[in-house]
Amino acid sequence: MSHEITVQSDLGKDLAGTFTALTPDDERDTPQIARDFEALMRDGYVVIENLLDHAVLAHIRAGCAEVLDNHKTGRNNFEGLKTQRVYTAIAKTRVLDDLATHPRILGLMDRLFAPNFLLSAAQILNVLPGEDAQLLHTDDGFYKIPRPRQALGAASIWALDDFTPENGATRLIQGSHLWGADRIGQEEETSPAVMPAGSVIFFLGTLWHGAGQNQTARARLAITCQYCDAYMRQQENFMLGIPKETVKQLSPELQSLIGYSIHPPFMGCVDGVHPLRSLQEV
Numbered sequence: 613m614s615h616e617i618t619v620q621s622d623l624g625k626d627l628a629g630t631f632t633a634l635t636p637d638d639e640r641d642t643p644q645i646a647r648d649f650e651a652l653m654r655d656g657y658v659v660i661e662n663l664l665d666h667a668v669l670a671h672i673r674a675g676c677a678e679v680l681d682n683h684k685t686g687r688n689n690f691e692g693l694k695t696q697r698v699y700t701a702i703a704k705t706r707v708l709d710d711l712a713t714h715p716r717i718l719g720l721m722d723r724l725f726a727p728n729f730l731l732s733a734a735q736i737l738n739v740l741p742g743e744d745a746q747l748l749h750t751d752d753g754f755y756k757i758p759r760p761r762q763a764l765g766a767a768s769i770w771a772l773d774d775f776t777p778e779n780g781a782t783r784l785i786q787g788s789h790l791w792g793a794d795r796i797g798q799e800e801e802t803s804p805a806v807m808p809a810g811s812v813i814f815f816l817g818t819l820w821h822g823a824g825q826n827q828t829a830r831a832r833l834a835i836t837c838q839y840c841d842a843y844m845r846q847q848e849n850f851m852l853g854i855p856k857e858t859v860k861q862l863s864p865e866l867q868s869l870i871g872y873s874i875h876p877p878f879m880g881c882v883d884g885v886h887p888l889r890s891l892q893e894v
Contacts, residue, residue, distance in 0.1 A: 624876050624877070625876055625877075626876055631886040631889070633728060633868075633873070634864060634865060636719075637715070639715035639719070640718050640719035640722055641719060641722070642719065644716075645715075645716060645719035645720060645723075648660060648720060648814075649719075649720055649723045652814065652815075652816065654787075655786050655787060656784070656786065656788060656790070656815055656816050656819035657805070657813055657814065657815035657819055657821075658720075658813070658814055659805060659807050659811060659812075659813045660716055660811060660812050660813075660814065661807055661808060661810075661811040662810050663714070663716060663810060663811065664770070664809075664810035664811075666810075668810075669809055669810050671707065672707045672711075672772060673772055673833065674707075675705045675706070675707030676698075676707060676736050676738070676772065676833060676835070678705065679698050679736060680696050680698065680736065680738055683698060684696070689746075689747070690749075692737075692739065692743055692823070694739070694740040694741070694742050694743040694826075695737060695738065695739050695740060695743055695823075696736070696738040697735055697736070697737055697738075698735055698737075699733075699735055699848060699853075700734065700735075700848050700850065700854065701734050701736045701835070702734045702850070702854055702858075702866070702870065703850075703854040703858055705736075708736075708835055708837065709862065709863065709866055711770050711812075711835055712731055712734055712837045712866060712869060713863065713865045713869065714812075717812070717814060717837070720766070721766065724763065724766060724816075725839075725841045725842065726841065726842060726875075727842070728842040728868070728876075729839055729840065729841055729842050730839065730840050730841075730842060730844075730869060730870070730871060730873075731837060731838070731839055731846070731850070731866075731870050732765055732838045732839055732840040732844075732846040732848065733767075733838040733846070733847040733848045734835075734836075734837050734838075734848065735836050736833075736834075736835055737769075737823075737834045737835070737836060738831050738832070738834075739779070739832040739833075740831050741826055741828060741830065741831065742826065743825065744825055745780070745783070745822060745823065745824050745825040746822035746823040746824075747822055748783070748785075748796075748797040748798075748820050748821065748822040749797075749821070749822060750817060750819060750821075751765055751766075751767050751817040751821075751838060752764045752765035752817030752818060752844075753817075755817075755844060758793060759792050759793040759818065760791060760792045760818075763789065763817040763819075764840060764844050765816075765817030765838060765839060765840040765841070765844065766814065766817055766838070766839050767815055767817065767836060767837070767838040767839070768812050768813070768814045769782055769805075769812065769813050769834050769835075770811075770812045770834060770835040771807050771809050771810065771812065771813075771834055772809060772833040772835065773809050773830075773831075773832050773834070774807070774808050774809050775804070775808075775832070775834075776804075776806060777804045777806065777824070778826075778827050778828050779824075779826050779830065779832045780823055780825050780826035780827075780832055781804040781805050781806055781807075781832075782804070782813065782821055782824065783799075783802035783803065783804055783824050784802060784803055784805055784813075784815065784819060784820070784821045785797045785801045785802055785803075785819070785820040785821065786803065788801075788818075788819055788820040789815075789816045789818040789819040790818075791818075791820070796820075797820030797821075802820075802821075802822075804824055839869075842875035842879065843875060843879060846871065850871050851871050851887075854870060856890070856891055859872065859891060867888065871887065872887045872891070873887070873888075874886055874887075
């Protein structure tokens with residue numbers, strides 16, 4: 613397929629022939645998602661309870677357990693010296709796939725960013741007993757664009773165990789997504805994201821937050837899927853981290869999210885063509 617380029621705005625169109633951009637389905641555009649988005653933009657986060665039933669939770673926990681078996685804890689106190697953190701988890705298990713592409717989450721992303729937004733990180737987090745509270749931070753602070761500004765990333769944290777104040781539920785500072793660079797989040801301003809297993813919290817990359825201290829005798833298991841706008845660099849290099857044979861097993865939606873997609877006119881190309889073509893060579 614050929615496209616005639618006559619004005620600058622033509623470069624913002626989907627110029628692909630065979631591999632055109634995916635179109636979101638109706639599940640990603642509902643009144644409930646619209647209400648979630650209102651809360652997200654007001655508070656900087658939204659908690660959506662009980663999205664996963666007991667059977668699904670059991671399946672995900674079992675898949676995580678296989679990956680976590682004998683997995684080392686973090687290398688520093690930010691990763692968590694008593695936290696098992698599995699990076700690029702999509703390369704290691706399929707139990708994250710439906711969480712990364714869940715319509716309630718992608719429906720919020722559709723409202724935040726332009727099409728072709730990306731998955732930036734996909735990790736399993738197992739916070740062990742005795743873990744200290746994490747440093748308060750913002751997830752897209754490494755994008756050095758002055759605040760206040762719109763978020764360039766967003767994150768979901770899926771609770772596979774109940775999140776309680778005692779076991780280190782993520783601490784959040786409501787409204788801090790609107791702050792300028794002159795204000796730093798303080799511990800006394802935080803509130804824990806208390807939610808039952810099977811729930812998810814979704815928050816903007818400009819929100820001040822951090823994992824809490826696990827004061828219990830049991831681990832707290834979670835999965836985080838983080839996203840970024842299409843023209844920002846991903847935290848995890850999925851193109852190198854996920855073998856092509858594994859990528860071929862993924863849904864078209866997830867393939868697009870990890871980087872097998874084009875942001876118009878040609879961001880993400882491989883030797884001048886759509887990256888999906890590289891899978892045909894495997």
